[in-house]
Amino acid sequence: MAHLDRVFHSLSDGTRRAVIAQLANGPASIGDLARRHHMALPSFMKHMRVLEESKMVASRKVGRVRMCQLRPKALTAAQTWLARERRVWEARLNQLDSFVEALAAEEHSNGRK
């Protein structure tokens, strides 16, 4: 799914993760954010575009300043996917466990014969 691609791609860059971490503490302007990351504005805007296209950040212009904020469900797509895969994975491990237990049990009873 293209949306998940974008979400994880957004998260794959340290600068963007830092932006998300910072926006979690409240909105900020593009200029503010760029300054904190020692980066030229146009470079930084590319990151913001990536974050907006992945629907993790929203922005609107107030006067000549653009304010950015984290969107409410910014992280849920990623978390949902991870949680689901992890459930599958753990379910299988449990199966393996019981398989091994079953084997062990059988071994035991065989040994006792």
Place this chain on the structure above:
Amino acid sequence: MAHLDRVFHSLSDGTRRAVIAQLANGPASIGDLARRHHMALPSFMKHMRVLEESKMVASRKVGRVRMCQLRPKALTAAQTWLARERRVWEARLNQLDSFVEALAAEEHSNGRK
């Protein structure tokens, strides 16, 4: 952190996510996996290299076949980061809530004066 970069980058590609999803159901050989994804072996190996460099998948060679499996803590780095950011985010929302409630309460008492 470079490791998180790699983890999220791994997850940013649909093919790689599919591989993870499939490996959650048990180990498989490179050839098997490549066939399922209608992809030439060398192209596919690049994906596997990405997954191995992010420590999400391990592989070893058995005869001429390379078997791959999900590593136990494949998803925890990603999940941990997401969970932490989300906690910060929700903590702030709660602060906002109580701030708004406090405001509302004050308004009330002012109105009653």
Place this chain on the structure above:
DNA sequence: ATCAAGGTGAGCCATATGGCTAAGTAATTG
């Protein structure tokens, strides 16, 4: 009306990504 500040758009550059084919190498099979 002018000038400064904040953002935007265009475009350059080096490197990375994601696909391929072609030509190996090593292990099985006949």
Place this chain on the structure above:
DNA sequence: CAATTACTTAGCCATATGGCTCACCTTGAT
């Protein structure tokens, strides 16, 4: 030993990424 199978390596190609500067446009302050 010969042929096949399963990877592996090298390298091509188009496109994407992540940084930059320079020029421009709005908006705000004098």
